[in-house]
Amino acid sequence: MPSVETNGSNGDSSYKFFNVIDGKPRPSKDHHQVIDPRTEEPLWDAPIATPQDLDDAVAAATRAFKTWKNSTTAERQKAVHEVAEVILKNVDILAEVQMRETGKSKTMSKFDVERAAWHFEYYRNVTLEDELQYEDDTVQIYSTHQPIGILGAISPWNFPMILSVIKVVSALATGNCVIIKPSPFTPYSLLKFCELAQSVLPPGVFQVLNGGAELGEQMTLHPGIHHISFTGTIAVGQRILQNCTKTLKKVILELAGNNACIVCEDVDLAKVVPLVASGALFHAGQVCVASKRIYVHESLYDRFLDMLVEESKKYVVDDDENSPAFSPLSNKVNYDRAVGIVEDCKKNGYKIVTGGDVKPTGKGYWITPTIVSKPPEDSLIVREEQFAPIVPVLSWTSEADVIARANLDNAGLGASVYTPDLARARKIAAQLESGTVWINQFERPHHAGFFGGWKLSGYGGELGKEGLLHYSQIKTLQIAK
Structure with missing residues (x-):
């Protein structure tokens, strides 16, 4: 269960929040507070991760990936289902925290949290299969799918649970490890979600670090992170794409939609x-x-x-x-x-x-x-x-x-x-x-339809079965007959 204090600033109770590294909550010397959009009053202390925290998280994910990448589809689908159950068991806690940080109503926030669980349940039954691409008398050619490595996910503030969960479940379902950075405007629900999820996931597979643009910049440049998924503005997305070229990271960008x-x-x-x-x-x-x-x-x-x-x-x-x-x-x-x-x-x-x-x-x-x-x-x-x-x-x-x-x-x-x-x-x-x-x-x-922007609105995409392709490496097997 989450850590709770009774001396909070806004609301009936005050939750304690931590970065989560290698399966454990990690306190921070530095904090910031989000302003409640309805009351304009400060909320709880949110920890600010350091560059050392990022290095430690990458090291933990690197260790975890050695085992997690070899997990079976059935093992990953079981884990995905268990995370969905964690969300639903804690829906009231997560909905209250998200409501305070976003200004949403209780009804809307609870729906968002429940829908986040739906995304996990969807990928309980959807996966990428090996596919025969070509065959003749001399050869069979198969397309197979393997995890990329460590995902750095950078999340937006408008739907912090739903839009973060898309990245997390897509990574986990394909055998990747994920380090996620919530928006500094809405850190609380994602920090609490990651803390709760540790009860059903191996250490280092899913971690969370809170911080601002500087931390995001460090993630996009870190050589130990192999893949970035970002939702936000065009200007920041262009900066991320430039950074990722330096280590040839895979990139997914969901950007502005002047629809x-x-x-x-x-x-x-x-x-x-x-x-x-x-x-x-x-x-x-x-x-x-x-x-x-x-x-x-x-x-x-x-x-x-x-x-x-x-x-x-x-x-x-x-x-x-x-x-x-x-x-x-x-x-x-x-x-x-x-x-x-x-x-x-x-x-x-x-x-x-x-x-x-x-x-x-x-x-x-x-x-x-x-x-x-x-x-x-x-x-x-x-x-x-x-x-x-x-x-x-x-x-x-x-x-x-x-x-x-x-x-x-x-x-x-x-x-x-x-x-x-x-x-x-x-x-x-x-x-x-x-x-x-x-x-x-x-x-x-x-959740069943691929979602990605064209032109200045994005690069790559997520959701649906096709979305898993953007979290996977395609390996071709050519088998001689």
């Missing part, structure tokens, strides 16, 4: 508007695949806009921690950035049809759902990913034109298309330069 949502003229607005609103405003727009630019056919634009404004009223600024869908922005850095986008819209005279209020309550990093009608295509709100409940709604009449406008270089992560004509939807989807296209549903990755 386009295309609404055709033949939709049923009563069905579609609530879906689009959820795609844009869930978790205050802090979703990598959220609808960041909504393109609506001109013939129904006015009706769509009126209905979207009404629908947005359901996403209210609410101090009730049980309110499921909406939340404050998770940290002051993202809040300040979002405020800058709102101020840019006001300065340039763009038509804000609802919202525009920043800091509507006395505490918390709240921004009310803000809808901007027909800003210029080269405006900041259209050109850059908002990662906030600030949504531009634009119009279109020509399919070729809207597809061209949708295909920005930073919009290669996801897109959505709404039309009851599935042949038309697939035709449009085929022309969208995006790793995933959702048709007649709002954007949410599924």
Whole structure:
């Protein structure tokens, strides 16, 4: 069970947090505290890992990998299942900690933790098999899959459990060891998860180190780490890619998604508007695949806009921690950035049809759902990913034109298309330069579907059976007959 104290700062109890190295909690001389996005009060002490901690973790992972890489598929699947059980047994602890660090509601945070367990259970039954590639009278050629080594995983703050677990389970299921660094904005849930997971995993197979950009930089340059998986901004991803070339590390990057949502003229607005609103405003727009630019056919634009404004009223600024869908922005850095986008819209005279209020309550990093009608295509709100409940709604009449406008270089992560004509939807989807296209549903990755960005939105990918290929080395066996 987790270490708990009763003299905490924010909340009924105060948990103790440690880096985890070689199966054991390791205290630190230096700490930092995260600010609760709802109350703007400090949370618990989070340990800051040192360069020596990183070296020790790499040494422990190197020792563990000698055995773990030779584990059978059945042994790894058993371990993956046991980690899922650990998550579910501790769902209340993990959900409370994540709720405090992210500003999510109790309902949303608990769902995130439960979904993290689903990812482990999915890979309990999904694996890569040897595959016969070619055969004739003289030779058989097989493709086989082996682990890469030690993964350095660098995680984001918007969904700390789900997006971290994707990296952890993909590594473990393929026989790799993993050292994960949570975002310094949301370290607590991942530190606690790793601590709890030690009860079912060999020492050194799964470790966690908390720190900021400096620690991440050290991980990407460390010669003992063979593979990096990162979720975050384009600028940091480019830096990581450059660093990894120095030791030829394998790399997975999930980066910005300035995702386009295309609404055709033949939709049923009563069905579609609530879906689009959820795609844009869930978790205050802090979703990598959220609808960041909504393109609506001109013939129904006015009706769509009126209905979207009404629908947005359901996403209210609410101090009730049980309110499921909406939340404050998770940290002051993202809040300040979002405020800058709102101020840019006001300065340039763009038509804000609802919202525009920043800091509507006395505490918390709240921004009310803000809808901007027909800003210029080269405006900041259209050109850059908002990662906030600030949504531009634009119009279109020509399919070729809207597809061209949708295909920005930073919009290669996801897109959505709404039309009851599935042949038309697939035709449009085929022309969208995006790793995933959702048709007649709002954007949410599924654990069974490969997920990776195109262009500036990513490099490599994760999830689904295909995702395991990015955590494996392919070895070819040529067998003479």
